Amino acid sequence: MSDTELPRKAAVLRPSLLPRHDRGGGASTTPLVGPACGASSFINGITAFAPGTQIPFHSHNCEESVVLLEGDAMLDIEGQESVRLQPLDTTWLPPKLSHRFRNLSDTRPMKILWIYARTDATRTLTETGQTNFVAAEHAKK
Secondary structure, eight states: OOOSSOOOOOOOGGGGGOOEEEEETTTEEEOOGEEEEEEEESEEEEEETTTBBBBBOOESSEEEEEEEEEEEEEEEETTSEEEEOTTOOEEEOOTTTEEEEEOOOOOOOOOEEEESSSSOOOEETTTOOEEEHHHHHTOOO
16 A cells, blocks of 8 residues: 555644744744645644744745734735734735735734645745745754
């Protein structure tokens, strides 16, 4: 029986029990669904932003959806007007579109749930052009 023919089991993931990876600059990520639990077409996770944190402009090799779970956030999209987000606002971003998220609060954390449409999703930093697999960024921390 090949890997694609193996029966799959459902999974319940508890973020409070999973490893969190420091991304530097006040952001940390908890990977959730991925190939390790049987996913074959997408990955997701939660990224927490300390007060005042912003991540650098970047793009991906696939579609991305982000849900603001808590906090006061701004979505900056290169070449477009920035959009202020409130909890449960949901974004859809096409591949190769440079963007970033910022925590607008100086006192409260912010959290997003991200979903990439491929298990081999990459992140390319706009400023440097450096590309890494999202999953590899988590594994090396």
